Amino acid sequence: MSPVVLLRWCLRHAARGVTASWVGGLAYQGGLILLPWCLGRALDEGITAGDRPALFRWAAATLAVSAALTGAEFAMRWWAALAGVRAGNALLLRLAGRVLGWDARTAGGFSAGDLVTRGTRDVETIIVWIATVPSLVSGVLGLVAVIAVVATLGPALAAVGLATVPLLVAVNLWYPRRYERANSALSAAHSARADAVEDLLSASTAVRGLGGETELVRRHRAASDTVRERTLALARVAASWAAHAPFVPWLATAAGVGVGGLMVLDGAFSVGGLVSFASWMTLLGRQVMMLTFRFSQLGDAWTAATRVGAVLGAGAGERPGTGRAPEDGELAATDLVVERPGRAPLRLPGLTVHSGSFVAVVGGVGTGKTTLLRLLAGLEEPSAGTVRFGGTELRELDPDGLRDAITIVGQRPLLLSGTIAENLRLGRDGLTDDTLREACRTAAVDAFVDELPDGLATEVGERGNSVSGGQLQRLALARGLLRGARVLLLDDVTSAVDAATERRILDGLRALDVTIVFATSRPAVAAAADRVIDLGEAVTTTTGKELVSNG
């Protein structure tokens, strides 16, 4: 999705707030222009001429304009800021919805740290930009109005005021593109660094148990050095921009004092007019500074929108099937071949799993047990061969229906932050606590849950802390059972449980009237199955051997 389309979408979402804020911004600019005029009149009619009633009148006018500015500024800020947050929230939800809909291949194209940066830093940049759109638009109009007002002061001052315009345009053409380039280089460096931090945070036991974290810290330092270099590169552009942008109106003020002063001496102009002119030039300087800052924010937002747009655009090629998944049926795979980037393609034997049967899949390391299960679940698509459920190819079935019919419990299950009950229900609010307990019983995790201080209502962390590997597997199994699917694909879910518990789980599974495909390296599972499919010896022991199916 292009940045223009994305930013326009955000603006449409914030349209009402942005419009309200813009009206406030117009009033604000009007007040800012009126104020120097009131001051100039007070000086000329009140002070230089010594007319007290006129002095009081213009002083009161100054006060009135200022009071109006309070309301105008409030309107400009309040609606813009909240519109920004609303649109940002909508964008984040859209982003999350998109990412959650991805298939495995699309997700593999982004690293975790990078996606987090796009969802946080980049979305925040866009929020800030939306909040500044009204002041950008009203600021441009204000700038034009100031130049117009200055032009009424006389041809010489008008010439000074107008001469600033091309210079200002030149400054604003020169810097933004350079700024944007330096800024997107910096964003990339921040992302790379975020990846390094993410690695360190998720490395936990595996790397720490070995003392390998020092290497990760060293890698982070290299990423951090790149961030510094690019920050300084950006600073060089930004500092020149910040210094040169207000230079032009200041130059005009100096020239105006000379030119306007000579006009006053010739009787063609007044002291109050000169003060108004100087105030307007200062206002012009502030406006230009504000506008260049707004343009740089637009540059930031453009960079951010490009990066967010890439996420929203990814996976556009996914075309989910629409066929209705049958409630039950035979699961059949034929001639499956999976391309693995950089490795020889994996060929898997054909298999047919009848409804209600229990099939164990065994095989050495790297023979494709997990891959086979993921193919059977439709989480991945084979590069050749087909998987059919009830006679229809999986890719032709509507994904939601497919997931209701076939469910998979992974080798490395995941608990989400929340209570155990929330983790088991995952939105199926119709499930009663008794149903949850029943599933826990089958998964042999009931005793564990009962012993917890708050039972099913116990909070578990994102990393499933205080839940052991085996308990995690069994909670995930209970969750899988609660899906009520006709086909259960289990990926070595007893690899971290003791033999007695394994026995109980197998008995519970056998008692269910569902189809089970169980990838395992445990003999007890294979013994309990109706049929065993062997994917062959491990590549660690033999290489190049033909795969055998002894189903």
Added chain:
Amino acid sequence: MADVRRLAEEPDLRRVLRRAWPHLRAHRGIVAAGIAVNLVSTLALTLVPVLIGRAVDRLLDHDRHGLLVTAGAVLGLVVARTLLLRWSELLLTRAGERVVQGLRDLVVERLGATPLRFLEAHRGGDLLRRATVEIAELATFVRSQLPDLISLGGYLVFTALVLVGSSWSLFVVLLVVFGPPMWWITRRFRGAAERAYPAEAAAQADLAATFTESLQAREQLRIDGATGTWLGRMERETDAYLRTARAAQRAATWIDVTWVIQGLTSAALLVGGGLLAGADLVTVGVVVTFVLASRDLFSSVDDFTLVAGEMLESRVGLARLLDLLEAAEPPARVSVGADAPRPPHRGLVAEAVSYAYRDGEPVLHDVSVSFAPGEHAGLVGETGSGKTTLAKLLCGLYRPDGGAVRHGGDDLAALDPAELRRRLVLIPQQVHVIAGSLADNLALTPGRPTRAGFAAAADRLGLTGWVEGLPGGFDAPLGRRGERFSAGERQLVGLIRAAMIDPDVLILDEATADLDPRTAHRIEAALARLRADRTVLVIAHRTSTIERLPRVVRLSAGRVEEPCP
């Protein structure tokens, strides 16, 4: 659970700058230089209205030459200001980036050395956000807001000095009409902001953590058909964020009210100046200087309040960072007195070790067990009996709440981290894989191993054939999250890492559970064989693995049941 200090959602905001000072001290030279240049450039800006006032007086005196000289001086100031401004921004950015880089490197160093429990006890998204986005925000603050703050502060001081010099009576008018109400409003604003901004930051952090979690949970949520539920949860959190943002905007309303005070001040200056000029006590030029300078002063005070508001937000960020730095500080090593009796046992000993993840719910009770050098033993028990916790305690990744773990007579809590890992190594079931090649991943081992080291380690485990079968051998890419390798192959990566180092004690926590039985046996035997006096502890459920071990220690509900012969 004595082990870990939790991070505060809304951390202590008191004395933030003083707490941050130790991190700034090293860079004070360049910071001072940046501030000095910035102040000189601000001074140039301050003098512009004074010169314009002078020009007006020259005008009223009909002094053509004086007018042109003054206009020329304004021009000189403008040029000087531009050059100095650029220079000062560069200096300040360089200084700020040094400070921020020091902080972010320190945070990562601390996160690398912090107890494992600390990482496990926090949401990854929250830690990641504090260590990345919030540091980037701090960098932005240092890069842009801090220079603004300094020049605005300098501007206010310089302007005050210049105005006092021009007319003290008009300055008193300015001070009385403008000062007290402005002070009152600023106070109200700060009070409101201190409540509202941290709450907004916390709501935003929650939302970011949930978003981060949804990236990890993507596939799980799809499988469970729970994507909608999850998005519902995110939607509730976005609503909470909007509520807190509204409160923060309400607090900022106080800033808008300053316009009324500015209007009042302008009116007072006009009236007061008019009366004084009428009595010939001040020149019209001085009134012009006051009117022009006060307009700049107002907008500067306005900006100052705004930047100060942003600084409050940055202060919250800095406080959250300092909180993280303080919380993640590695715990002090337990000091061992010189005269402390050193138990004679040379092996690995747990003495009455207890441990709890949550207060009052110990998972290990007074566990005492010892392993001699060279001993091979299994640690078994039902899932949830505390085996993994004991393994983490035995290799010093956790610190016991009660009791002690000793190796060679030394308390593990007293060893420095490098020495600890030289002696004891734990290989868990789940191997962490980083983006990159097999070699990149094998390099995550202390001692900067070389290619030859990888090959030798693979050879010792009989995995040379496996490595050769990979495309590119050691250069084989594993994919971003290791998805090109199966769970079993990832375990092989972890085991080769283990074979590259030479610890006294090796603990394998289901480290071969994802391998087929035959490969698992071969590797376990090879690892044990590498050194005769190596203690090897194996946690396993696989019956065949346990049966081959000479000694088995059984854990049951957090207690050692009985040592089986």
